[in-house]
Amino acid sequence: MAKCRICQSKYQPFIDFGPMPISNNFLAEKDFANEYFFPMKAGFCSSCSMVQLLEQPAADVMFHDNYTFFSGTSRLMAEHFKHFADDIKLNYLTDKQSPFVVEIGSNDGIMLQNFAEAPYRHLGVEPSANVARVAQDKGLNSIVRFFNLETAKDIVAAHGQADAFLAANCMCHIPTLHDIIEGIAHLMSPGGVVAFEDPYLGEVIRNTSFDQLYDEHVFLFSLHSISAAFAQHGFELIDAKPLETHGGSMRYYLSQKGMRPVSSRVKQLLQDEVDLGLLIPGTYDKFRLGCEQIRDDLKYLLIKLKREGKRVVGYAATSKSTTLLNYAGIGPELIEYISDTTPLKQGKFSPGMHIPVLPAETLQGNYPEYLLLFAYNHQKEIFAKEAQFAKNDGKWIMFVPNVHVVE
Secondary structure, three states: OEEOOOOOOEEOEEEEEEEEEOOOOOEOHHHHHHOOEEEEEEEEOOOOOOEEEOOOOOHHHHOOOOOOOOHHHOHHHHHHHHHHHHHHHHHHOOOOOOOEEEEEOOOOOOOHHHHOOOOOEEEEEOOOHHHHHHHHHOOOOEEOOOOOHHHHHHHHHHHOOEEEEEEEOOHHHOOOHHHHHHHHHHHEEEEEEEEEEEEEHHHHHHHOOHHHOOOOOOEEEOHHHHHHHHHOOOEEEEEEEEEOHHHOEEEEEEEEOOOOOOOHHHHHHHHHHHHHOOOOHHHHHHHHHHHHHHHHHHHHHHHHHHHOOOOEEEEOOOHHHHHHHHHHOOOOOOOOOEEEOOOOOOOOEOOOOOOEEEEHHHHOOOOOOEEEEOOHHHHHHHHHHOHHHHHOOOEEEEOOOOOEEEO
């Protein structure tokens, strides 16, 4: 039995995805023989309600100088992070003369840029040098480090304590979550706000979106599990907001216990989790059956279309697609290639299943009959962008919340 990373209780996995590669390791053909795989299993801890991977690759295997995800490539995400920044400014920083904002996993500065002008002081902490360099080239203050207590001490020594600690889609990446919270506790000024958002366990369960589990996502958070983890360090959940991003996310707001009022919304959302069954092990057994159904239905559909002589192309070489493709055993024999706009991924092959990744322009004038949408969380934006595909009688294959075709 595994030990929970949050409370050290023993627990059993509820799903085994089999050998899984690094989700963002889009690789050249010469690197196939040396590709890294790890056994990917997920489990639920009944003691603190945390859903987590039993094993996770080392951080420097996942985040490095060739990391291929850049947040700023999506216009809608740029707008989303502007709203996130405005929320913090309006609701938590108006009483500060020169507020200091720290963001970890700040990537290319897509959110931090909203704090780049006075009166806000800012600092990004980003472990991947290539994306941090993009932020630095924008004139943003960004350092290349992993955040922990040592980093927090260095920040306080150089800049003073932070009034806001922010993160987006990175807290769930960190297996040593207690080390992070310990650093936060040292970093924060009295009454400072901690605000971060990640894919939400409740939506994963509702939609059977198991592709939210991959090497980077060592945790799937809920209000109950976040409360349990942060309470060990003197913090309490003061608010939470459901979000539509990434197929369903939650933004958590915390502060030192007793320093800020707790929103009535917290009590309601906690009850919603009880009603959804997020605290019951049986919910996760049912979830596993749903995952297996999607896996089998998608494989069956692709084999059927192949036999009918139809062409299928993947759309968007996402991290999430790595879990789906490897779990279902779907390779280039069923998907001709994956269309993607990221230059660093183009001309390479998908992790594990080695489907070619080609520039988005490859689609133009040579549309297949079907596009399999991996970036379903950007469905509205993508459907509008690819209106010509629909005009050419093209059909979209979706797999969340179940396998279906959109004409």
